[in-house]
Amino acid sequence: MAQAVSGLVAVYPGTFDPVTNGHLDIVQRCAPLVDRLVVSVLANETKSPVFSTDERVGMLRGVLREFPNVEIDSFDGLLIDYARRKGARLILRGIRAISDYEYELQMALMNRRLAPEIETMFMMAGEAHSFISSRLVKEVIRLGGNISGLVPPSVEEILRRRILNPGG
């Protein structure tokens, strides 16, 4: 039988462009279950994020500062190499709907092939958050819609400034 892990470290990777209340919901569910949760921003500009890596890290730091066992970081290269460097046994991913499943399954199985000792753990976002995505939040704000309750207030303000007043 596998040994229970003490000092369990999980990595929660993502683009976080920007962090939404859906991401926060996943962090809140996972943080009490592990010793350390590393929320890590993919520093990959090929995805053409609206926010720089430093800005995305800064927003996460701002909204997650009350979680003592949560660390915010960034990474590039292969996720499993990064997870190994962090001593993580778990990769955490949120699943909203069945449409997320195929992409997540592919990534999880590829990561397992590359690093059999690291498990991917999926968590279901709460129902209230299951439709939120960074992409839609940006689209709604760009088109003048109301995004309150979908992202933390500090992030809403930064989004408003960046998207509605890009030069300012």
Ligand code: PNS
């Ligand atoms: O928030 P996202 O965009 O769905 O996150 C995707 C992420 C960062 C988890 C994924 O793109 C990733 O792990 N990138 C790192 C490169 C890598 O390891 N690729 C092989 C994964 S199968």
